[in-house]
Amino acid sequence: MxxxxxxxxxxxxxxxxxxxxxxxxxxxxxxxxxVAEGIAIxxxxxxxxxxxxxxxxxxxxxxxxxxxxxxxxxxxxxxxPYPERFRGVHRLTLREDGSPRCVACFCCSTACPAQCIxxxxxxxxxxxxxxxxxxxxxxxxxxxxxxxxCGFCVEACPCDAIRMDTGMHPxxxxxxxxxxxxxxxxxxxxxxxxxxxxxxxxxxxxxxxxPGITRLAGHH
Amino acid sequence: MTTVTILAALLKILVVVGFGFTLAAVLTWAExxxxxxxxxxxxxxxxxxxxxxxxxxLAGLVHVAADGLKFFFKEDFVPPNADxxxxxxxxxxxxxxxxxxxxVVPFGDTLCLDQLRNGHTWAAVERFGTCxxxxxxxxxxxxxxxxxxxxxGILYIFALAGMGIVGATIAxxxxxxxxSVLGGLRAASQLVSYEVAMxxxxxxxxxxxxxxxxxxxxxxxxxxxxxxxxxxxxxxxFWAASLAESKRTPFDMPEGESEIVAxxxxxxxxxxxxxxxxxxYIEIVVSSALLVAIFLGGYNLPFLHxxxxxxxxxxxxxxxxxxxxxxILMQALTFFGKVMVLCWxxxxxxxxxxxFRYDQVMKFGWRMLLxxxxxxxxxxxxxxxxxxxxxxxxxxxxxxxxxxxxxxVAALIVFAFIRVxxxxxxxxxxxxxxxxxxxxQAA
Numbered sequence: 001m002x003x004x005x006x007x008x009x010x011x012x013x014x015x016x017x018x019x020x021x022x023x024x025x026x027x028x029x030x031x032x033x034x035v036a037e038g039i040a041i042x043x044x045x046x047x048x049x050x051x052x053x054x055x056x057x058x059x060x061x062x063x064x065x066x067x068x069x070x071x072x073x074x075x076x077x078x079x080x081p082y083p084e085r086f087r088g089v090h091r092l093t094l095r096e097d098g099s100p101r102c103v104a105c106f107c108c109s110t111a112c113p114a115q116c117i118x119x120x121x122x123x124x125x126x127x128x129x130x131x132x133x134x135x136x137x138x139x140x141x142x143x144x145x146x147x148x149x150c151g152f153c154v155e156a157c158p159c160d161a162i163r164m165d166t167g168m169h170p171x172x173x174x175x176x177x178x179x180x181x182x183x184x185x186x187x188x189x190x191x192x193x194x195x196x197x198x199x200x201x202x203x204x205x206x207x208x209x210x211p212g213i214t215r216l217a218g219h220h
Numbered sequence: 221m222t223t224v225t226i227l228a229a230l231l232k233i234l235v236v237v238g239f240g241f242t243l244a245a246v247l248t249w250a251e252x253x254x255x256x257x258x259x260x261x262x263x264x265x266x267x268x269x270x271x272x273x274x275x276x277x278l279a280g281l282v283h284v285a286a287d288g289l290k291f292f293f294k295e296d297f298v299p300p301n302a303d304x305x306x307x308x309x310x311x312x313x314x315x316x317x318x319x320x321x322x323x324v325v326p327f328g329d330t331l332c333l334d335q336l337r338n339g340h341t342w343a344a345v346e347r348f349g350t351c352x353x354x355x356x357x358x359x360x361x362x363x364x365x366x367x368x369x370x371x372x373g374i375l376y377i378f379a380l381a382g383m384g385i386v387g388a389t390i391a392x393x394x395x396x397x398x399x400s401v402l403g404g405l406r407a408a409s410q411l412v413s414y415e416v417a418m419x420x421x422x423x424x425x426x427x428x429x430x431x432x433x434x435x436x437x438x439x440x441x442x443x444x445x446x447x448x449x450x451x452x453x454x455x456x457x458f459w460a461a462s463l464a465e466s467k468r469t470p471f472d473m474p475e476g477e478s479e480i481v482a483x484x485x486x487x488x489x490x491x492x493x494x495x496x497x498x499x500x501y502i503e504i505v506v507s508s509a510l511l512v513a514i515f516l517g518g519y520n521l522p523f524l525h526x527x528x529x530x531x532x533x534x535x536x537x538x539x540x541x542x543x544x545x546x547x548i549l550m551q552a553l554t555f556f557g558k559v560m561v562l563c564w565x566x567x568x569x570x571x572x573x574x575x576f577r578y579d580q581v582m583k584f585g586w587r588m589l590l591x592x593x594x595x596x597x598x599x600x601x602x603x604x605x606x607x608x609x610x611x612x613x614x615x616x617x618x619x620x621x622x623x624x625x626x627x628x629v630a631a632l633i634v635f636a637f638i639r640v641x642x643x644x645x646x647x648x649x650x651x652x653x654x655x656x657x658x659x660x661q662a663a
Contacts, residue, residue: 032456035569035572035573038572038573039568039569039572041572042258042568042571042572043568045257045258045259045260046254046257046258046568047640047644049257049258049260050257050644051643051644053257054644054645055644068260069260070256070257070260070261070262071260072261072262074262
């Protein structure tokens, strides 16, 4: 609306739409019926839940989590099962002879966005059949407090040496340095299926199917 | 005043105060577990003590003791600029009135000690009339089961209930805190407003009973019918007013957690806060006791009279004489049981109703409750006069209606008992959960 250029400015009264209050009858206004209805609901819940508590019939907090009734999980004594592909604490898978499958290629520590994996690579000693073919981790350290449990290390590993299928979450400890897991601890964990080895067999030097190429044979 | 009277008085005080405090303590537990049951959760159940190497939790009842211990060992903080004297006085003023209010509530009929002597321990007494014995120096007195047997009765209750304002207001004033002052002011205005409605809501009951003495009210209800049937509106109005007087959630303006933190309780900690907290629960007990005494038949069970059970219906009568001691014991148990059930029920209001706004509380008190109580007074007056004028025929019809209502109450009590207690404990067969896999899915 254009302002008038001449003469006194006309101030209109504020125009609003009148919204009528919803009509209430005597019963609603007395508030007795509504109070009774509300109390009937709480009474129903009270009796149902008390009955189930006394008879120990309350719905299972794990399997009936969204059922009516008290479905509180009593945590330390009762745990919700993790899904099958839950990413828990890492473990290092083992070879048949109990040594780590890890070849210290640094793929995991490179892929790690949190930079929580520290690896020191070392050569197998002279005379070992794996010497010159692959390396092994002298140190393999994961800081579980830095870890963001993204699973990139597992994706990056070319030899299925690191896995997060333990189904465990880090236990609470007293100090931060206890969350820094070393090689031997990581090797001691088993997967959720109980095995410490991997399903994929690794062909060792000298075994059938070994490609026959060693690193030392190449020209550097 | 003889030794027997004094001993009896001490014993009565012990019973009443012990009952009040114990029930209030249990209510602090009941409120938390009960609200948990209403809201589909466990509630506090972890406090425990070890007995013979076994952990005992008592369904969370240990929390009552744990809370008490906590209150005693917490720092008792007094704001530097607070009025030290009033700050310490307020919790006492707030705990005192509800405790002494219990004094006038009768928890049984008059105990005729003299009739129990001389080998008549298991004898019955007359249904009508109080203990009539030949006046002699050796006669034992009749003991009314009421700590303070006074003829002002309900006026004493009004006077002391009015004291409750003082505690909250002084707490708000002495704390040197703006929120506290607001809370104290709100407490004062709210309690004064509802005091009026509370007083007027009982006037109808006085007219019907023709007395202000609580023991006579209870006796009238035993002889005729429970007060809730003759004063249904008065019952509701008194209940609403006493809810508002107890400063609990639908009417928790003085505390007003969302606006003024905790109102008059902001600067209180330790056992001083505990006294306010405890006073609140004793108020629930007292208001339940008053509701029971005035409207729910007091210590009376349907058809139970001083001489035993007498079921009269339409002229036919069945009578079973019971010893005086048994009757008195049954009456006391009835009274305490009724109070407990009503306390349990009163807790539901807090966990069901949303709280009112401050202006809504005031409007409800002055514009709704007060006119309704006045209307109740006039209506009751008209009806009482009309019945008095109507003569014998209507009176006999009304007696028939009263018998029917007594029968109804008895049936309801039995039904509720069977439905709740038995239905809750006795198993109905193995538990079945339809539509749910029996084994949890593999992890």
